[in-house]
Structures are given as C-alpha cells and as structure tokens.
Amino acid sequence: xxxxxxxxxxxxxxxxxxxxxxVMPRTxxxxxxxxxxxxxxxxxxxxxxxxxxxxxxxxxxxxxEVIQEKEFESHGPKILIIGTGGTISSxxxxxxxxxxxxxxxxxxxxxxxxxxxxxxxxxxxIMNELSENMQPSNWTLMAKEVHDAFESGYEGIVIAHxxxxxxxxxxxxxxxxxNPKGPVVFVGSQRSSDRPSSDAATNxxxxxxxxxxxxxxxxxxxxHASLDDDIIAIHKGVKVRKNHTSRRDAFKxxxxxxxxxxxxxxxxxxxxxxKQEVKGSMRLYEKFSERAALLKFYPGISDKYLLSxxxxxxFDAIIIEGTGLGHVSRKAFPYxxxxxRNEGFIGMTSQCIWGSVRLTVYETGRDLLSIGVTPLEDMLxxxxxxxxxxxxxxxxxxxxxxxxxxxxxxxxxxxVQ
Amino acid sequence: xxxxxxxxxxxxxxxxxxxxxxVMPRTxxxxxxxxxxxxxxxxxxxxxxxxxxxxxxxxxxxxxEVIQEKEFESHGPKILIIGTGGTISSxxxxxxxxxxxxxxxxxxxxxxxxxxxxxxxxxxxIMNELSENMQPSNWTLMAKEVHDAFESGYEGIVIAHxxxxxxxxxxxxxxxxxNPKGPVVFVGSQRSSDRPSSDAATNxxxxxxxxxxxxxxxxxxxxHASLDDDIIAIHKGVKVRKNHTSRRDAFKxxxxxxxxxxxxxxxxxxxxxxKQEVKGSMRLYEKFSERAALLKFYPGISDKYLLSxxxxxxFDAIIIEGTGLGHVSRKAFPYxxxxxRNEGFIGMTSQCIWGSVRLTVYETGRDLLSIGVTPLEDMLxxxxxxxxxxxxxxxxxxxxxxxxxxxxxxxxxxxVQ
Numbered sequence: 001x002x003x004x005x006x007x008x009x010x011x012x013x014x015x016x017x018x019x020x021x022x023v024m025p026r027t028x029x030x031x032x033x034x035x036x037x038x039x040x041x042x043x044x045x046x047x048x049x050x051x052x053x054x055x056x057x058x059x060x061x062x063x064x065e066v067i068q069e070k071e072f073e074s075h076g077p078k079i080l081i082i083g084t085g086g087t088i089s090s091x092x093x094x095x096x097x098x099x100x101x102x103x104x105x106x107x108x109x110x111x112x113x114x115x116x117x118x119x120x121x122x123x124x125x126i127m128n129e130l131s132e133n134m135q136p137s138n139w140t141l142m143a144k145e146v147h148d149a150f151e152s153g154y155e156g157i158v159i160a161h162x163x164x165x166x167x168x169x170x171x172x173x174x175x176x177x178x179n180p181k182g183p184v185v186f187v188g189s190q191r192s193s194d195r196p197s198s199d200a201a202t203n204x205x206x207x208x209x210x211x212x213x214x215x216x217x218x219x220x221x222x223x224h225a226s227l228d229d230d231i232i233a234i235h236k237g238v239k240v241r242k243n244h245t246s247r248r249d250a251f252k253x254x255x256x257x258x259x260x261x262x263x264x265x266x267x268x269x270x271x272x273x274x275k276q277e278v279k280g281s282m283r284l285y286e287k288f289s290e291r292a293a294l295l296k297f298y299p300g301i302s303d304k305y306l307l308s309x310x311x312x313x314x315f316d317a318i319i320i321e322g323t324g325l326g327h328v329s330r331k332a333f334p335y336x337x338x339x340x341r342n343e344g345f346i347g348m349t350s351q352c353i354w355g356s357v358r359l360t361v362y363e364t365g366r367d368l369l370s371i372g373v374t375p376l377e378d379m380l381x382x383x384x385x386x387x388x389x390x391x392x393x394x395x396x397x398x399x400x401x402x403x404x405x406x407x408x409x410x411x412x413x414x415x416v417q
Numbered sequence: 418x419x420x421x422x423x424x425x426x427x428x429x430x431x432x433x434x435x436x437x438x439x440v441m442p443r444t445x446x447x448x449x450x451x452x453x454x455x456x457x458x459x460x461x462x463x464x465x466x467x468x469x470x471x472x473x474x475x476x477x478x479x480x481x482e483v484i485q486e487k488e489f490e491s492h493g494p495k496i497l498i499i500g501t502g503g504t505i506s507s508x509x510x511x512x513x514x515x516x517x518x519x520x521x522x523x524x525x526x527x528x529x530x531x532x533x534x535x536x537x538x539x540x541x542x543i544m545n546e547l548s549e550n551m552q553p554s555n556w557t558l559m560a561k562e563v564h565d566a567f568e569s570g571y572e573g574i575v576i577a578h579x580x581x582x583x584x585x586x587x588x589x590x591x592x593x594x595x596n597p598k599g600p601v602v603f604v605g606s607q608r609s610s611d612r613p614s615s616d617a618a619t620n621x622x623x624x625x626x627x628x629x630x631x632x633x634x635x636x637x638x639x640x641h642a643s644l645d646d647d648i649i650a651i652h653k654g655v656k657v658r659k660n661h662t663s664r665r666d667a668f669k670x671x672x673x674x675x676x677x678x679x680x681x682x683x684x685x686x687x688x689x690x691x692k693q694e695v696k697g698s699m700r701l702y703e704k705f706s707e708r709a710a711l712l713k714f715y716p717g718i719s720d721k722y723l724l725s726x727x728x729x730x731x732f733d734a735i736i737i738e739g740t741g742l743g744h745v746s747r748k749a750f751p752y753x754x755x756x757x758r759n760e761g762f763i764g765m766t767s768q769c770i771w772g773s774v775r776l777t778v779y780e781t782g783r784d785l786l787s788i789g790v791t792p793l794e795d796m797l798x799x800x801x802x803x804x805x806x807x808x809x810x811x812x813x814x815x816x817x818x819x820x821x822x823x824x825x826x827x828x829x830x831x832x833v834q
Contacts, residue, residue, distance in 0.1 A: 164741035245772030324581035355662030
C-alpha cells in the first residue's frame with residue numbers, strides 16, 4: 001500500500017462511518033500497515049490501512065521537517081516549548097504493543113496546530129527520556145534551558161515531560177530558578193499522543209494557554225482536572241503529586257487547591273488565589289547533589305537497613321517519610337542520633353501524604369525533636385527530597401533552609417479540621 | 418480541692434452553662450487541677466477544677482478496678498476488645514502537653530458504656546504501645562490472641578490500636594489468620610480519649626456494632642467515614658491506608674469502596690458488597706520475617722543506596738514503590754538483575770497509591786518483567802511489604818504467592834477510566 005505523507009488531510013470510511021483528520025507521523029517503531037489519524041474532535045485513532053477506504057488525501061507541507069528546532073508565528077506572547085520525552089512524546093510500537101519515545105517537540109506542536117493561534121510558539125527538543133530515567137543532571141539541564149530562554153526574551157515556557165517523575169522535576173525547577181520571569185509549565189499525558197482519547201493535545205493547550213496568558217511567574221504542572229476534557233488544572237510545582245497510575249486526572253494538588261484552572265474551549269483562566277509576584281531578579285541555582293536520600297519508614301524495618309542508610313559516608317541528608325504526624329519507632333532512635341551527631345541532616349515528612357507533620361503532640365515526636373530531627377510541616381516527601389538535593393548542591397545550610405518556605409512548598413495557612 | 422472519684426456522674430456549671438457527664442479516670446501523667454468529663458453528647462471536655470461550680474456528684478462503682486481483664490454482660494454476641502495502646506488509649510499530659518498511653522481496654526469501655534447494650538463485652542489489654550513502635554513480633558502476639566479468642570467462643574474481636582501503623586497491623590492479621598471465625602475490627606482515634614471532640618467513643622461504637630452484628634468474617638479497620646460523627650466506615654484490612662496526619666476521616670479505602678458503613682445512632686450496617694463467606698476452617702500463620710524491605714524509588718537514588726538494599730545477605734524480598742505504572746530508572750537495572758540472580762524476590766507496587774501497576778505498557782516495564790520483577794497489580798505497597806514478611810516467615814514461595822489474591826489485597830475487578 002502506498003505511503004501516505006505525514007500531516008496530510010485525510011477523509012476515509014471504515015464500515016459505514018466517514019472520518020476526517022490529519023495523518024500523524026509514523027515513527028521508527030511503528031508498523032507500516034497502520035496509520036494514526038488525529039480526528040477533528042481532537043481524538044486520535046489508530047487504524048489498519050487495509051480496513052479503510054480512502055476518500056480524499058490532501059498533502060500538507062510536512063512542517064516538522066521544515067521547522068527543525070525553530071518556528072515563530074508572528075502574533076502573541078513568545079512561548080518556548082521544550083521537549084524532554086515521556087508519554088506525550090511517545091507512540092505505540094504496534095509490533096510489541098509497548099509505548100516508546102518517538103516525537104520531537106516540533107511534531108507534538110504539529111499535532112495540536114490550535115496552539116499557534118494562542119502564542120508565538122518556538123520549540124526545542126533537549127532530550128528524549130521516559131521520566132523514570134530522569135536524573136538530577138537532567139533537572140540541571142532543564143533549569144539552564146529555562147533560565148536562558150527567559151534571558152533571551154521568552155515570556156513563558158512549556159516543558160513536555162513524562163508523568164512518572166514530572167512532580168519531582170517541577171519541584172527541582174521551582175528551587176533551581178529563583179524569581180523566574182514568567183510561567184514555567186510542565187505538561188505530560190497519560191495516553192500516548194497517537195492513541196485514541198490521548199490527553200496530550202488538551203493538556204498542551206491548557207499549558208500553552210496558561211504560559212501565554214496568565215502572567216504568573218512560577219513553576220507549574222498542567223494536567224486534566226477531572227475526566228472532563230475541557231478543564232486543565234494548573235498545580236503549583238511544589239504542591240503536586242501523581243496520585244493515580246493511569247487516570248487522566250492523576251495529578252492532584254496536596255494540602256492546597258490547584259493554583260488555577262484553564263477552560264481550553266473558552267480560553268479562560270480561573271485563579272483560586274492571588275498571583276505570585278516577582279520579588280527580585282531571576283537567579284539560577286542549578287546544582288543538585290545525590291548525597292540526599294529518601295526513606296519510607298515502616299514497622300519491622302531491620303537494623304541493617306537503618307545502619308546502611310543513616311550513614312554519613314553515603315548521605316549528608318535523609319528525608320524520612322514517617323508514619324502519622326511524623327514518627328518512627330523507638331528502635332530507630334540510636335541510628336538517627338548517631339547520624340545527627342555526625343552532622344547529618346534529618347528532615348521529617350509524613351507517608352500519610354495529606355496533612356502536616358507535628359512533633360509536639362506525642363512522646364515520640366518530642367523525642368525526635370530532642371534528637372535534632374527537623375519537622376518539615378506539610379511539605380511533600382518528594383519535594384523535601386528534591387529540596388535537600390538542591391540545598392546540598394548549592395551549599396545552603398540545611399538546618400536553616402529546609403524548614404523555611406521558599407517557593408510555597410510549605411502551606412502558610414492550613415485548614416483546621 | 419477534693420478528689421472526684423472516677424466514673425462519677427457529675428453536674429456542673431462553667432460561666433452560665435450547665436453540663437452533665439461522667440468523670441474520666443485521671444492518669445499518671447495528668448495534672449490534679451484538671452478533670453476530664455465525657456458529656457452526654459459523646460464529647461469529652463477537659464476543664465480546670467477551679468473554674469467550675471459542682472452542682473451534683475453521684476459516685477459510681479469504679480468498674481475498671483473491678484473488672485480487671487474480664488467482664489461479661491449477659492446479652493448479645495460475645496465480643497472481645499483487645500487493647501494494644503495508641504491514641505485511643507491515651508491521655509494528654511497536662512504538664513508537657515504531649516499525648517501518652519494511659520488507659521487499659523477496660524477503662525476505654527467504661528468511657529463508652531453504650532457498647533454494653535450492643536454485645537457481651539470482655540476486655541483484655543495485651544500491650545500498651547503507640548503504634549509507631551509496633552513490630553512484627555507484636556503482630557504475631559495479636560494474631561495468636563485473636564485466634565485463641567475465636568477458638569474459645571468469641572464471635573467478634575475489636576482491637577484498639579494506634580492509628581500510625583494500624584493499616585500495617587490490619588494487613589498482618591489479614592494474612593496471619595486464614596478464615597477467621599468472625600469479624601476482627603481494628604479501631605483507633607485521631608484525638609485522645611480525654612480530649613474534647615475525641616473520635617474514640619464513636620469509632621469504638623462503630624467497631625463493636627460491626628463486630629457484633631455484621632456476621633462478616635474478615636479483618637477490618639473502623640474509623641470515621643467523614644467528619645460526620647454518626648457514620649463509621651468499615652474498611653477491608655488489606656485495602657486501607659492512613660491518608661491524613663490528623664483528620665478524623667484519615668483512613669481511606671484505596672482502589673475500593675469501604676466494605677460497609679455503620680450508622681451508630683440507628684445501629685444500622687450498610688454493606689457495599691456481598692459479605693465474605695468462610696471457605697474453610699480457621700488456621701493461624703503467625704510468623705513474620707524481617708528479611709523483607711520496602712524501597713520507595715526516586716530520581717537520583719544513588720548507586721550506593723541501591724547496592725545497600727539489593728543485597729541478598731540482608732533481605733530475601735524487596736518491595737519497590739516504583740513510579741507511575743511501576744517503574745524504576747534504567748540505572749537501577751543491574752542491581753535488580755543481580756539480586757534476582759541471587760534468588761532475591763522483587764515485587765513492584767506504585768507510589769501513586771491509586772491505580773494498578775502494569776509492566777506491559779512501556780519499555781521500562783517490559784525490561785523489568787524480563788529481569789524477573791513481579792508486578793503486584795493494585796496491591797498497596799504497605800500491604801505488599803507485610804505480605805512478603807508473612808510469606809517469608811511462613812515458608813511460602815514468594816514468586817507464586819505474592820501475585821495471588823489471598824485476602825482481597827488485589828482487586829478482582831477494577832473500574833476502567
């Protein structure tokens with residue numbers, strides 16, 4: 001069967017149904033017998049070529065080949081989309097059924113041409129990694145790219161990223177870039193861009209809308225607010241967590257409401273609190289140390305585990321995900337004591353996820369305070385880990401900086417229940 | 418000021434308000450200038466003696482001294498309440514403000530005399546630990562007590578327990594007791610029993626009602642369903658998690674609805690699914706091994722951490738809390754490979770909490786499958802850890818038993834989204 005050119009407009013029939021859409025680019029991994037068509041309703045459909053009757057094909061300029069890493073439209077705020085990989089940049093390999101990174105940022109934009117009416121879009125692919133493979137060195141690279149992009153005049157940045165560790169990366173950039181000049185919006189998808197019902201296009205629309213129109217400096221995550229395809233939630237990068245393995249609305253703000261909601265159809269932004277104001281000039285602290293560790297505490301944790309981790313030769317900081325209000329069992333006390341005596345830092349968070357640690361309520365907490373453990377209020381354990389890696393990397397005093405609210409990672413006012 | 422006898426009926430005035438209630442026992446830690454009164458609406462109030470005008474005192478038999486570890490009423494199903502400590506058994510130390518274990522199970526029952534109209538209550542205090550100090554040896558002790566109690570004719574068991582690790586203990590007993598003869602209901606409170614707005618009484622009422630009236634063998638957790646004091650949720654012991662550090666409705670069923678709800682005022686039980694039937698005779702598998710470990714994975718985890726943990730000399734089983742659908746970064750693969758080659762078991766769960774691991778969707782997952790990692794579906798990481806400790810302790814083959822649904826820890830049908 002003949003090759004259909006990428007981005008062609010196509011009209012075809014399957015059984016009794018007639019469809020119109022745009023042919024998506026085929027990847028290295030994709031079977032030649034299938035094509036993927038982005039339908040006019042925004043959904044993608046993967047179909048066997050032999051099962052369709054083609055009614056009309058109208059080839060378009062294959063934009064992705066022309067634009068390479070750059071393309072400007074002439075109107076609207078200057079927005080840079082940075083591609084890093086992840087599901088939003090992935091396709092299904094029809095031979096194995098697995099999903100693999102395949103698209104550049106340019107190709108993603110080609111699939112969602114609507115965003116070009118919102119802003120002057122430029123694209124740049126800086127890596128192509130599934131987010132489970134992201135390392136602190138990748139955060140450093142992203143932070144530099146974002147910093148340089150603002151310096152060179154961009155008004156907002158969108159980072160297409162895998163969802164597995166998107167909240168860790170959003171935290172990392174929150175700390176790495178002090179006073180960013182505009183919004184930095186992480187966006188991903190829970191279904192690959194070539195799949196029917198992919199959330200890639202809608203999430204990207206929400207992210208670009210917020211980057212271009214909110215005038216809210218800060219680092220955010222844009223994903224479905226619910227299963228409704230029209231409303232995209234904008235979470236603060238330091239208050240968000242992936243709370244579901246597969247749902248489109250997997251990301252939830254914890255101990256906070258989402259910072260804003262974008263209605264992508266109406267192109268409206270609804271803020272739930274006052275916008276953050278820029279308080280000083282932008283500054284980059286891009287280093288992260290791997291001498292910080294996260295430990296989820298549990299009953300029956302062995303002495304040997306404790307001895308391995310509370311080891312100043314390996315780590316300068318340990319973030320504990322304690323139980324309840326921030327506890328560990330009595331049997332762990334000697335290890336914590338020794339570690340702190342050796343000038344290690346221990347920060348306490350809670351594996352409950354919601355709520356705040358409080359070490360003044362129970363005997364156990366008071367003992368932990370007297371040992372020198374630092375309670376981290378309602379900071380998420382993932383955020384506390386990233387912050388400690390960042391604080392160590394950039395030479396800050398952890399005992400001072402960790403309990404301080406730098407980027408909104410600690411809720412100033414919490415609801416009383 | 419004179420000593421007011423515990424459990425006296427008291428009528429007193431503060432300012433212009435008149436109150437009636439029962440004087441709660443003072444603990445070792447409590448200031449002599451204060452008393453705690455359980456009001457007739459179920460709430461406790463802590464008051465300075467000097468600020469009240471006592472209108473009437475009617476001393477009652479101090480039941481807790483008489484009953485010691487046993488007391489039977491003559492009507493209703495035979496229920497044993499086992500005390501293990503925790504906030505439900507704790508009081509505020511007015512000198513330091515901290516909460517400490519103080520009550521026996523008998524004293525808890527004295528504070529909630531209503532439960533004696535529901536069932537024939539017997540009480541036994543087997544330990545007095547805040548739950549962060551619970552160890553697998555405590556699970557073994559609890560399991561034996563429960564097993565023996567059913568053997569000696571009890572129809573239901575209620576275990577008063579601290580909330581920090583109540584879900585770990587509930588999992589442990591779920592596995593340890595195959596085919597329990599009746600309901601085993603864990604119950605705790607988020608506010609100590611002597612505090613105003615303590616949830617201890619209402620939770621205990623819900624737990625006893627379910628233990629006495631549900632005829633549903635299995636292990637459960639009974640806590641507030643919402644902030645409404647009348648409705649107590651009954652969660653399956655293997656599907657529940659403490660999701661908030663302080664709210665009364667902190668416990669949530671994950672990937673499942675609560676098994677039932679108890680309306681404590683109407684004394685009604687509403688089931689959300691069919692009751693579990695006893696399929697065979699009761700059997701006790703009470704051992705737990707500490708040669709299993711839980712590892713929450715994160716970006717930037719150091720090689721030395723991985724090398725310390727994936728060590729067959731220390732552990733026979735590692736439960737990974739992976740990212741997203743159950744992933745770890747590529748850099749960890751060699752450590753996992755070596756560990757499995759040395760006959761270690763690796764089970765995969767997700768730190769997303771909700772949803773299910775699926776290792777067939779992405780390249781990373783397929784690689785993990787080929788290395789020999791066992792995906793554990795929608796099993797909670799805490800449950801998977803306890804199950805692996807139990808499976809090792811009792812000599813089961815982990816590769817076979819871990820992915821099997823033994824006690825409802827894996828959802829048979831999941832909602833598609």
